[in-house]
Amino acid sequence: MDEQNKPIRKTDRRTLYTRQVIKDALLEAMHKKPFERITVTEICRLAEITRATYYLHYQSLTDVLDDALDDALHIAESETAAGAENLLALSHRLASIPADHLQESDSLMPVCQRAASLPKYKVLFLDETISGYVVNRIYQSQKQRFIHSFSQQFHLSEKESQLLALFIINGSFSVNKALHWQKDDTWYQIQALLLRFISSGYDGILPADATAP
Structure with missing residues (x-):
């Protein structure tokens, strides 16, 4: 039997389909x-x-929730235009964009904001009963990128990098939650303000022998 006709492939397709139906039902x-x-x-x-x-x-509904959240984050990650650009350079790039032009650079925005913009998955971010759980899931999925960038660019310890990432992700999530995840003019104005604030903060912890991009 050749590779493409192995029964396991059919089983895998059925499994993926059933799991997707369950996630869609949730x-x-x-x-x-x-x-x-x-x-x-x-x-x-x-x-x-x-x-x-x-x-x-699935063992529980929480497992289904995790799977749906991971799907949203994966889609958002795959559609980002940031590529391999480091966090410091990306922060400065976004901070230089006026609020009324920020919408044109949505593909560069953080993954959690892009995930929440996906129509299919937005409901996950609007449910206040699981906000704490959702933001922690986002933190767990993104923290290694932050830790790597912060340790490389700012010479921070792993613990310092973890806490700084926690502050940024939780703060951004809380602001978006307060704005009901609605990307209107006010949302972009606030995001532009936060981006300038974060970018300036990054500059403030750069090592003395380093230069901002």
């Missing part, structure tokens, strides 16, 4: 009620699967 349910009030029974009904099928793929 997102649909979250448009009607908070995550904490959703049940496995409801997800099975919306997904048109049995409980036995559900538990073949």
Whole structure:
């Protein structure tokens, strides 16, 4: 039997399809009620699967939530135009853009903001009952990039880098939450202000022998 006809490939496709149906059912349910009030029974009904099928793929609704959040972050990461640009250079680049032109550079914005802009996944960011959980998931997915950049560019320890990343991610999330994740003129004005604030902060902790980009 050649590679492309192996049964495992069909099984993998079915598994991916079923998991996607379950995640879509969760997102649909979250448009009607908070995550904490959703049940496995409801997800099975919306997904048109049995409980036995559900538990073949997920142990809990939190596992489904994690998978959906990871999908959103992965899509946002793959669509970013920042590439390998380091955080310091990217921060200065964004801080130099006037608020009324910032929308044209959405592809350079942080991953969490891009993920929240995806229509399919926005509901994950609007549910206040899981805000703390969501921002921690974002932090866990992004912290290594921050730690690497901060240690390389600012000569900070791993602990210092972790805490600075925590401050930036939680602060940005809280501001976006207060603005209801609505990307209107006010949102872009506030983002421009925060970008200048963060960029100046980065300059303030640069080592004496380093120069800003």
